[in-house]
Amino acid sequence: MLSGRRLLITGVVNRKSIAWEVARQAQELGAEVVLTGFGRGRRMTDRAAGQLPTPADVLELDVNKADDIAAVATELESRWGRLDGVLHAIAFAPADALGGEFMNTPPESAELAFRTSAYSLKALTAGLLELLERGEQGGAVVGLDFDATVAWPIYDWMGVSKAALEAVARYVARDVGPRGVRVNLVAAGPLETLAAGGIPGFDQLAEAWRTQAPLGWDTADPGPVAATVCFLLSPAARAITGEILHVDGGFHAMGTAV
Numbered sequence: 001m002l003s004g005r006r007l008l009i010t011g012v013v014n015r016k017s018i019a020w021e022v023a024r025q026a027q028e029l030g031a032e033v034v035l036t037g038f039g040r041g042r043r044m045t046d047r048a049a050g051q052l053p054t055p056a057d058v059l060e061l062d063v064n065k066a067d068d069i070a071a072v073a074t075e076l077e078s079r080w081g082r083l084d085g086v087l088h089a090i091a092f093a094p095a096d097a098l099g100g101e102f103m104n105t106p107p108e109s110a111e112l113a114f115r116t117s118a119y120s121l122k123a124l125t126a127g128l129l130e131l132l133e134r135g136e137q138g139g140a141v142v143g144l145d146f147d148a149t150v151a152w153p154i155y156d157w158m159g160v161s162k163a164a165l166e167a168v169a170r171y172v173a174r175d176v177g178p179r180g181v182r183v184n185l186v187a188a189g190p191l192e193t194l195a196a197g198g199i200p201g202f203d204q205l206a207e208a209w210r211t212q213a214p215l216g217w218d219t220a221d222p223g224p225v226a227a228t229v230c231f232l233l234s235p236a237a238r239a240i241t242g243e244i245l246h247v248d249g250g251f252h253a254m255g256t257a258v
């Protein structure tokens with residue numbers, strides 16, 4: 001499905017990262033992948049990159065730094081001369097923007113959550129656009145979402161940032177579509193990753209899935225989410241843009257526990 005495709009995968013910090021499973025499946029499906037990592041987590045990313053079926057190179061990328069995005073684009077230009085797809089698997093919110101203190105969160109913390117988790121989809125796509133335009137059968141951008149049509153316990157300003165991400169994805173899809181680039185999100189059910197571990201009370205969300213997902217849901221298995229990301233990165237999804245695909249065991253379609 002991804003034979004010969006050249007993909008940039010952000011958001012790998014360890015083997016539990018959703019992005020690591022995407023990179024693994026993408027390689028098995030024939031893609032060539034390069035990862036990104038940054039700052040203090042960089043060594044962990046390097047280690048996880050070495051544990052892929054084919055060890056992958058890691059480029060430095062703090063998505064909030066324009067210079068880092070430009071340097072990644074320059075490197076990919078000389079390495080591949082085009083980019084067939086990019087996974088945006090990046091989110092961050094300061095501790096005081098999560099965990100039930102919604103009404104007390106200072107604006108700086110809400111802004112940082114928004115900038116890192118939502119605005120960054122625009123920043124990354126814009127920085128890589130010339131390469132994506134040259135992608136074979138159109139370049140694909142995929143981001144990772146947590147259904148933002150409702151308010152959740154605990155999720156607070158990360159939830160607001162995901163609502164923004166959904167809107168940003170639609171606007172970017174509008175602006176890059178005419179250049180042959182598509183933008184889609186996968187709204188995943190809760191998965192036990194490092195980022196999820198940083199959400200106090202994550203178990204409360206996971207518990208809801210145990211009763212409300214008609215297909216059931218395994219919080220330890222990012223496989224189904226990664227498979228859908230691979231589909232959206234593939235030419236099979238070439239007429240899909242501005243879409244949000246829910247990979248959540250059917251949770252979002254139920255009104256209450258089933």
Ligand SMILES: NC(=O)c1ccc[n+]([C@@H]2O[C@H](COP(=O)([O-])OP(=O)(O)OC[C@H]3O[C@@H](n4cnc5c(N)ncnc54)[C@H](O)[C@@H]3O)[C@@H](O)[C@H]2O)c1
Nearest residue numbers: 011012013017018062063090091144145190191193194195
């Ligand atoms: N785990 C879940 O339950 C779940 C559910 C739905 C969506 N998601 C989304 O999936 C994505 C990946 O998260 P994950 O759960 O695999 O956790 P993770 O901790 O493995 O990945 C989060 C990644 O974000 C990166 N990141 C944070 N700030 C960054 C910055 N400034 N620049 C570049 N990278 C930065 C981290 O380095 C890390 O690799 C996130 O967007 C998250 O919101 C997760």
